[in-house]
Amino acid sequence: MISLEENEAxxxxxxxxxxxxxxxxxxDFPFFPHGKLIRDKNGECIVVFWCVIYGREDYHFQEA
Numbered sequence: 001m002i003s004l005e006e007n008e009a010x011x012x013x014x015x016x017x018x019x020x021x022x023x024x025x026x027x028d029f030p031f032f033p034h035g036k037l038i039r040d041k042n043g044e045c046i047v048v049f050w051c052v053i054y055g056r057e058d059y060h061f062q063e064a
Contacts, residue, residue: 024039046059
């Protein structure tokens with residue numbers, strides 16, 4: 001069984017693999033398991049979180 005800390009680490013690894021960390025802001029987003037709100041320099045947002053249904057990282061883009 002994977003611990004909660006491992007799930008959060010996987011979310012942070014996913015973010016690290018898809019973004020340049022010094023070009024984004026990361027905030028906790030507690031509405032999703034291990035949710036992180038990512039904001040870029042243009043103010044656009046994405047939420048990255050751990051999907052408990054599929055057991056993997058998932059994300060949702062800001063709606064236009």
